[in-house]
Amino acid sequence: MAIIETQPGRAVLRAAIAGNPNSGKTSLFNALTGANLKVGNYPGVTVERREGRVRCNGGDMTVVDLPGTYSLTAHSADEVVARTVLIHERPDVVVDVVDASNLERNLYLVTQLMEMELPLVIALNMIDVARRRGLIIDAEKMSAILGVPVTETIGNRGRGITDLVNVCRGVARQPERVTVRRVTYGHGVDEEVDALTAVVAGDPGLAARYPPRWVAIKLIEKDEEIVAAVRRHARNAGAIERSATESINAIERHFDELAEEVVAEARYGFASGVIRECVTHQDLSRRRMTDRIDAVVCHRLLGPLILASVVYALFLAVFKIADEWRWVFGRSPTGVVDAIFAWLATASMGIERTSPMVHSLWTDGIIGGVGGIMSFVPLIVVMFAFICVLEDTGYMARVAFVLDRALKVFGLQGKSIIAMVVSGGLGGGGCAVPGVMATRVLADREDRLVTMLVAPLMNCGAKLPVYLMLVAAFFPRAQARVMFLLWILSWALALCSAWIIRRFVVRGEPTPFVMELPTYHVPTLRGVWRHTWNRTWMFVKKAGTLILATSVLLWAAMYFPQLDATAHDARIAALQTGSDGAGSPTTEGQAATRTVDTSDAERDLTRKRRAAQLRHSLAGRAGSALEGASRWAGFDWRDNIALIGGFAAKEVVVGTLGVAYALGDVDPGESESLPDRLAADAAWSPLKAFAMMVFVMIYAPCITVQIMTWRESGHWKWPLFSVGYTVGLAFVLAVAIYQIGMAAGWGA
Numbered sequence: 001m002a003i004i005e006t007q008p009g010r011a012v013l014r015a016a017i018a019g020n021p022n023s024g025k026t027s028l029f030n031a032l033t034g035a036n037l038k039v040g041n042y043p044g045v046t047v048e049r050r051e052g053r054v055r056c057n058g059g060d061m062t063v064v065d066l067p068g069t070y071s072l073t074a075h076s077a078d079e080v081v082a083r084t085v086l087i088h089e090r091p092d093v094v095v096d097v098v099d100a101s102n103l104e105r106n107l108y109l110v111t112q113l114m115e116m117e118l119p120l121v122i123a124l125n126m127i128d129v130a131r132r133r134g135l136i137i138d139a140e141k142m143s144a145i146l147g148v149p150v151t152e153t154i155g156n157r158g159r160g161i162t163d164l165v166n167v168c169r170g171v172a173r174q175p176e177r178v179t180v181r182r183v184t185y186g187h188g189v190d191e192e193v194d195a196l197t198a199v200v201a202g203d204p205g206l207a208a209r210y211p212p213r214w215v216a217i218k219l220i221e222k223d224e225e226i227v228a229a230v231r232r233h234a235r236n237a238g239a240i241e242r243s244a245t246e247s248i249n250a251i252e253r254h255f256d257e258l259a260e261e262v263v264a265e266a267r268y269g270f271a272s273g274v275i276r277e278c279v280t281h282q283d284l285s286r287r288r289m290t291d292r293i294d295a296v297v298c299h300r301l302l303g304p305l306i307l308a309s310v311v312y313a314l315f316l317a318v319f320k321i322a323d324e325w326r327w328v329f330g331r332s333p334t335g336v337v338d339a340i341f342a343w344l345a346t347a348s349m350g351i352e353r354t355s356p357m358v359h360s361l362w363t364d365g366i367i368g369g370v371g372g373i374m375s376f377v378p379l380i381v382v383m384f385a386f387i388c389v390l391e392d393t394g395y396m397a398r399v400a401f402v403l404d405r406a407l408k409v410f411g412l413q414g415k416s417i418i419a420m421v422v423s424g425g426l427g428g429g430g431c432a433v434p435g436v437m438a439t440r441v442l443a444d445r446e447d448r449l450v451t452m453l454v455a456p457l458m459n460c461g462a463k464l465p466v467y468l469m470l471v472a473a474f475f476p477r478a479q480a481r482v483m484f485l486l487w488i489l490s491w492a493l494a495l496c497s498a499w500i501i502r503r504f505v506v507r508g509e510p511t512p513f514v515m516e517l518p519t520y521h522v523p524t525l526r527g528v529w530r531h532t533w534n535r536t537w538m539f540v541k542k543a544g545t546l547i548l549a550t551s552v553l554l555w556a557a558m559y560f561p562q563l564d565a566t567a568h569d570a571r572i573a574a575l576q577t578g579s580d581g582a583g584s585p586t587t588e589g590q591a592a593t594r595t596v597d598t599s600d601a602e603r604d605l606t607r608k609r610r611a612a613q614l615r616h617s618l619a620g621r622a623g624s625a626l627e628g629a630s631r632w633a634g635f636d637w638r639d640n641i642a643l644i645g646g647f648a649a650k651e652v653v654v655g656t657l658g659v660a661y662a663l664g665d666v667d668p669g670e671s672e673s674l675p676d677r678l679a680a681d682a683a684w685s686p687l688k689a690f691a692m693m694v695f696v697m698i699y700a701p702c703i704t705v706q707i708m709t710w711r712e713s714g715h716w717k718w719p720l721f722s723v724g725y726t727v728g729l730a731f732v733l734a735v736a737i738y739q740i741g742m743a744a745g746w747g748a
């Protein structure tokens with residue numbers, strides 16, 4: 001819109017633009033005035049004053065852009081400036097720019113402008129945004145309710161400007177046509193306002209300067225500027241102040257709240273009443289449905305119960321569908337993957353004779369590594385499909401809502417629960433690999449990191465065989481109780497660790513409790529599939545190569561250096577005679593079995609060779625080297641090798657223990673299982689078994705989890721920290737349990 005100089009003799013109308021910050025005031029001001037504007041400061045303050053001119057048919061208008069404010073109290077320089085212009089310059093028309101997509105807050109300012117009894121026009125701006133959000137605003141009805149003209153605008157695109165200018169001109173020319181409705185403050189306040197208004201109106205010094213009702217309201221709000229103005233201008237300031245104090249006391253006695261708060265609440269009440277009358281939600285039926293569901297789902301008592309069932313169902317579904325139910329050619333999905341890799345391993349048996357090393361690398365290193373990655377895929381697919389359904393339906397936001405307060409104490413977030421449960425938080429197995437990936441539902445980086453670092457403390461499915469084996473061997477009559485104790489311990493350690501890590505390592509305020517509860521939706525199959533596929537592919541791509549490389553490295557540590565064949569048997573003999581406790585004298589019967597059953601003997605020899613090789617390997621040497629420290633927790637070199645193997649995956653622990661303990665064994669019979677063998681071993685006791693279980697629970701998340709932690713956190717220092725922290729904690733606790741137990745005499 002072009003700007004021209006005012007023609008002499010023509011009255012220039014004056015308009016002021018008020019509105020909340022970000023309501024689009026500047027956009028509208030620019031659209032009205034073009035580029036031709038005058039920028040200065042308001043006297044005495046550094047608040048910018050911008051003025052421009054609008055040319056329109058039949059008369060020009062100057063427009064002053066007031067500072068953006070939410071309110072017109074005297075709390076900030078902006079508010080005082082805006083108020084002063086409105087009171088003292090008395091513009092012919094005041095345009096209040098209202099963000100239609102954020103009506104409640106914007107209407108608060110509207111009520112205050114209405115109180116000032118100004119010739120008001122409302123520019124319902126951002127109407128496009130409101131429409132996109134499904135809000136239908138009845139501008140005519142709003143206009144009727146408020147007694148103020150309302151026109152719709154889209155400021156950034158200059159839409160609705162001509163209408164706005166016309167309406168403004170109409171109001172400025174004939175202000176009597178606008179009858180701004182009275183804002184009501186409800187029973188108990190209105191009476192006081194009316195009484196005080198009468199007192200103010202009776203004072204000519206004040207009434208000439210200010211709208212009496214506005215002064216009365218401001219006095220009730222204890223507005224210091226107005227109190228000062230009363231003292232300055234009123235003929236009978238003392239009487240007015242006394243009346244004001246009486247009114248304030250009456251209101252505060254009535255509501256047991258500060259008078260200014262009562263007034264502010266009443267304005268919000270008025271605003272929400274206007275919204276109820278004039279705004280409909282396009283998806284009202286859905287909104288109503290959502291509210292009804294939320295009344296149950298976010299209920300104080302029912303909410304947590306429903307959450308527990310949903311999370312439990314998710315957990316069951318993931319592990320049943322992916323890992324238990326045999327619904328793919330008579331196998332479970334992970335079973336299919338395992339079978340494929342087992343087949344690959346057997347198919348390559350031929351290489352063993354010609355090149356045992358290549359065979360071992362192929363079966364233990366490569367197939368083991370790739371197979372390991374691929375067997376996670378069914379779990380990840382099913383888990384993400386379910387998480388995606390939870391997110392798309394809108395329930396995930398409620399999970400956060402229900403649990404946030406409880407978990408925030410520990411520096412976690414409501415949604416962290418998903419990762420913890422998937423990692424094994426329910427005690428019946430689970431896996432921290434999808435658990436770490438499940439932290440993606442958390443928006444905040446710090447929350448994600450802390451959750452990622454503590455979720456592996458849960459008892460995942462790979463730790464269960466270790467527990468089950470040791471519990472069967474040492475706590476046959478207290479299996480359930482010991483397992484329960486381990487479950488409680490894992491949660492206690494995870495929550496305490498979260499608190500510690502949040503306090504000392506990953507600082508930063510937890511995200512504040514601002515939560516939008518979206519409407520419930522039925523998720524689309526396509527959406528769920530796309531999400532699930534993307535995340536699964538990311539896992540294979542990101543983790544695949546690294547996991548393969550590390551599993552080959554670990555294989556090498558257990559394979560090299562090699563013992564040669566004669567050294568093997570010499571070593572076995574030496575170790576057998578030297579092994580303490582385990583080597584009881586050979587009875588005649590056992591000797592007979594040995595000679596009779598040559599295949600048993602052969603198998604026994606193979607086992608012992610493997611054990612000897614293991615001890616000779618790098619991992620075995622490391623195990624021996626660590627004995628000095630590990631003895632404090634009761635672990636010898638054989639236990640250490642098994643634990644080193646557990647760095648690759650916890651399920652390796654049982655297998656490696658089996659290999660390592662084959663060495664000192666004098667009974668060649670296959671009948672004796674590992675639990676029986678350990679139970680019979682003098683070096684083991686229930687105390688040591690418990691220390692071992694606690695150690696296995698805590699120490700070093702498996703290599704796949706570490707790689708996922710690296711990938712998901714974006715830095716290798718986090719898996720490193722995780723290993724350092726968990727190994728340290730595991731060692732300290734295992735030593736404490738073992739040493740205290742020994743001192744208490746439980747070590748027998």
Ligand code: GDP
Pocket residue numbers: 019020021022023024025026027028068125126127128129153154155156157
């Ligand atoms: P002010 O802080 O009140 O001066 O607001 P601005 O005029 O700076 O506007 C804030 C933002 O909202 C800017 O990015 C504008 O482009 C944008 N905006 C202003 N009016 C509208 C509108 O009617 N619709 C939409 N979609 N955006 C708008």
